[in-house]
Amino acid sequence: MHAHEPSRRRVVAAGHRIAVILEPPATERLVHLAAHARVVCGDDVIVDGGRVVEVLPRRTVLARARQHHDEVSGAQLIAANVDVLGVCCPLDRPLRAGFIERALALAHAGGARPLIVLTKRDVALDLERALDEAQAVAAGAELIAVSAFDHDDVSVLQALVQAPETLVLLGQSGAGKSTLANALFGRALQSTAEVRADDGRGRHTTTRTRLVPLPWGAFLVDTPGVRALGLATDQGDVDAAFPEIDALSASCRFRDCAHEGEPGCAVRVAVDEGRLPAARLASWHKLRAEVARLRAKSDPLAAAGRKRFEKLLSRAVKEVSARKRPRDGGPPTP
Numbered sequence: 001m002h003a004h005e006p007s008r009r010r011v012v013a014a015g016h017r018i019a020v021i022l023e024p025p026a027t028e029r030l031v032h033l034a035a036h037a038r039v040v041c042g043d044d045v046i047v048d049g050g051r052v053v054e055v056l057p058r059r060t061v062l063a064r065a066r067q068h069h070d071e072v073s074g075a076q077l078i079a080a081n082v083d084v085l086g087v088c089c090p091l092d093r094p095l096r097a098g099f100i101e102r103a104l105a106l107a108h109a110g111g112a113r114p115l116i117v118l119t120k121r122d123v124a125l126d127l128e129r130a131l132d133e134a135q136a137v138a139a140g141a142e143l144i145a146v147s148a149f150d151h152d153d154v155s156v157l158q159a160l161v162q163a164p165e166t167l168v169l170l171g172q173s174g175a176g177k178s179t180l181a182n183a184l185f186g187r188a189l190q191s192t193a194e195v196r197a198d199d200g201r202g203r204h205t206t207t208r209t210r211l212v213p214l215p216w217g218a219f220l221v222d223t224p225g226v227r228a229l230g231l232a233t234d235q236g237d238v239d240a241a242f243p244e245i246d247a248l249s250a251s252c253r254f255r256d257c258a259h260e261g262e263p264g265c266a267v268r269v270a271v272d273e274g275r276l277p278a279a280r281l282a283s284w285h286k287l288r289a290e291v292a293r294l295r296a297k298s299d300p301l302a303a304a305g306r307k308r309f310e311k312l313l314s315r316a317v318k319e320v321s322a323r324k325r326p327r328d329g330g331p332p333t334p
């Protein structure tokens with residue numbers, strides 16, 4: 001056995017200069033991060049001698065626009081390598097189609113596969129109606145209705161997240177995320193307490209977002225921070241969440257038609273003829289305006305879209321990999 005052999009590990013939680021990694025078969029270990037290394041929950045990393053020496057390329061990211069005094073100041077990474085974005089909408093209250101549309105744009109921006117999960121099926125106000133309304137905005141995303149207390153329902157969800165895929169559940173408070181997470185986990189998850197550690201220079205904590213291994217080999221990102229998820233997308237991501245509007249706009253007279261009353265607007269015609277719900281177009285306008293506003297505030301993510309975002313991410317990755325590995329087990333290179 002070589003104690004210092006570099007090994008590939010998954011990050012459970014990360015903080016300033018420390019991270020918790022999964023250590024097979026079933027333990028966790030604290031490792032050090034270089035000073036400016038940006039590592040998040042779900043990252044795949046190379047660990048050597050008790051420190052993270054490389055962050056492997058991220059397949060997907062879950063990010064939100066960082067808000068500071070009402071100003072957008074960049075993208076905040078919440079988790080990496082999330083495969084399935086579970087968009088939770090409770091059936092015990094009216095469906096919020098706008099939330100689904102927003103989440104779909106977010107999924108497209110980060111690369112995760114959206115899965116619409118209508119929760120609390122057992123106490124649904126009007127299941128058929130909710131299914132119809134959700135289907136109307138699903139934009140091709142998979143859609144299921146579940147009760148967290150029904151074993152068969154939970155199995156359906158489980159089958160949609162195959163090992164070693166990673167699931168995150170998004171939704172408003174009370175949507176049933178925790179109850180569903182516990183059902184998937186098989187027992188009550190511990191509350192997402194911060195990990196505190198002392199690296200010899202002071203105390204450090206990780207974020208409350210944590211990666212939880214699920215019994216069948218898949219993973220769950222358990223996070224409290226997705227309730228007020230800002231829109232971290234670009235116009236193309238919004239269009240991806242509204243494929244029928246995107247398709248109609250090909251027939252608009254102007255290539256850059258904003259569907260705001262321009263002559264020859266095929267989208268307006270579709271609304272007038274009842275082929276496109278007016279609320280759908282209103283949502284599209286709202287999200288497009290929001291993205292444009294972010295762009296105006298020169299948010300680095302919204303400003304140049306996904307390409308620029310990926311550039312920022314790869315820079316973050318290089319920051320880590322470029323650091324020289326100390327030969328001993330000393331503190332991380334500053």
Ligand SMILES: Nc1nc2c(ncn2[C@@H]2O[C@H](COP(=O)(O)OP(=O)(O)O)[C@@H](O)[C@H]2O)c(=O)[nH]1
Nearest residue numbers: 120121123147148149173174175176177178179
């Ligand atoms: N009837 C029913 N109640 C549920 C279900 N899932 C969650 N709840 C209840 O809804 C409330 C909020 O659930 P919780 O998981 O805490 O929501 P969260 O805020 O999204 O984590 C709790 O009282 C749960 O017991 C379900 O499938 N059926």
Ligand SMILES: [Mg+2]
Nearest residue numbers: 174177178179
């Ligand atoms: Mg909860």
Ligand SMILES: [Zn+2]
Nearest residue numbers: 252257259265
């Ligand atoms: Zn138009």
